[in-house]
Amino acid sequence: MTTKPKRVVVAINPTASFGASRDVGPAVVQTLRAMGHEVTSLTEPDFESLLEVAHTALRSRPDALVVVGGDGMVNLGVNLLAGTRVPLGIVPSGTGNDMARGLGIPHDDTEAAIRMLGERLQAPPRVIDAVRIRWTDDDGTPGERRFACALSAGFDAIVNERANLMRRPKGPSRYILALLAELAGLRPLRYRVTLDDDQLELDALLVSVGNNVSLGGGMKITPEALLDDGLLDVMLVKPLSRIAFLRIFPRVFRGEHTSDPRVVMRRAKRIRIEVDAPLVAYADGERIGPLPVELEVEPGALRVLA
Numbered sequence: 001m002t003t004k005p006k007r008v009v010v011a012i013n014p015t016a017s018f019g020a021s022r023d024v025g026p027a028v029v030q031t032l033r034a035m036g037h038e039v040t041s042l043t044e045p046d047f048e049s050l051l052e053v054a055h056t057a058l059r060s061r062p063d064a065l066v067v068v069g070g071d072g073m074v075n076l077g078v079n080l081l082a083g084t085r086v087p088l089g090i091v092p093s094g095t096g097n098d099m100a101r102g103l104g105i106p107h108d109d110t111e112a113a114i115r116m117l118g119e120r121l122q123a124p125p126r127v128i129d130a131v132r133i134r135w136t137d138d139d140g141t142p143g144e145r146r147f148a149c150a151l152s153a154g155f156d157a158i159v160n161e162r163a164n165l166m167r168r169p170k171g172p173s174r175y176i177l178a179l180l181a182e183l184a185g186l187r188p189l190r191y192r193v194t195l196d197d198d199q200l201e202l203d204a205l206l207v208s209v210g211n212n213v214s215l216g217g218g219m220k221i222t223p224e225a226l227l228d229d230g231l232l233d234v235m236l237v238k239p240l241s242r243i244a245f246l247r248i249f250p251r252v253f254r255g256e257h258t259s260d261p262r263v264v265m266r267r268a269k270r271i272r273i274e275v276d277a278p279l280v281a282y283a284d285g286e287r288i289g290p291l292p293v294e295l296e297v298e299p300g301a302l303r304v305l306a
């Protein structure tokens with residue numbers, strides 16, 4: 001295959017996977033340059049600064065933006081590129097890498113992922129949906145952001161919020177500690193979920209919306225979700241005992257929970273989620289804002305090199 005040189009912006013999160021994969025970014029840059037591409041490499045001390053410099057770099061209309069990191073970095077890419085013609089490349093180096101899993105990008109073999117990126121830079125991109133989230137912050141400020149993978153508005157969001165507030169431990173065990181702490185107080189919340197013109201009112205433990213199949217490193221919460229069908233898949237888990245809740249977990253990993261009578265699966269283009277308790281939504285593993293949230297699918301808004 002002949003390689004046409006491209007102008008590529010590479011945005012790197014050196015802290016992805018708790019810093020364990022910090023060599024991946026430099027490897028991507030080096031390989032793309034060796035292929036003859038013109039590469040602008042971006043690394044910043046934090047996510048906000050990276051978003052800002054990447055936004056500026058995109059003014060030069062590059063041929064692609066490549067993100068190196070986990071789903072949080074994919075989220076950065078989606079928010080910069082949705083609605084534009086610039087495609088997003090992904091070299092997964094995060095903890096979960098669920099977007100890469102959903103797109104068939106090797107998530108456990110960096111060399112293979114870089115090789116695939118090199119090939120896809122020479123081919124037409126794949127077009128997928130993005131999802132717009134709207135909410136209002138506690139001080140009344142309206143918020144808007146996009147996601148590509150999944151949004152959590154139930155127990156897993158509560159665990160995420162607790163883990164975010166903890167300073168220690170530094171590694172993934174923080175999530176396990178947060179999960180154990182929250183599990184002790186596991187109780188259903190009262191939700192009102194509007195799905196297009198339909199309204200559901202129910203007590204639930206989990207409320208998740210998937211554009212992609214999985215979250216949390218391969219948990220197939222919405223196993224039938226398609227990235228390009230113009231629809232969002234919704235999963236709600238009704239009240240369960242702690243033991244039953246833990247039992248259903250391994251089935252979720254395999255996507256075998258959807259026939260369980262305590263699980264409700266729905267599809268919609270627009271979704272509003274309200275709850276009778278203070279709860280912060282998470283999307284692509286990133287903190288979004290307090291419920292209620294309004295979601296709307298943006299069909300075909302994103303081009304990806306996959």
Ligand SMILES: Nc1ncnc2c1ncn2[C@@H]1O[C@H](COP(=O)(O)OP(=O)(O)OP(=O)(O)O)[C@@H](O)[C@H]1O
Pocket residue numbers: 012013014015016017018044045046047050068069070071072073093094095096097098284285286
């Ligand atoms: N220098 C930095 N550049 C970019 N992001 C950073 C940086 N330092 C910390 N972060 C944080 O990293 C998070 C994104 O992590 P990312 O998703 O890339 O990896 P991960 O969490 O290990 O993987 P996954 O989301 O797939 O589980 C963001 O919340 C962001 O705030």
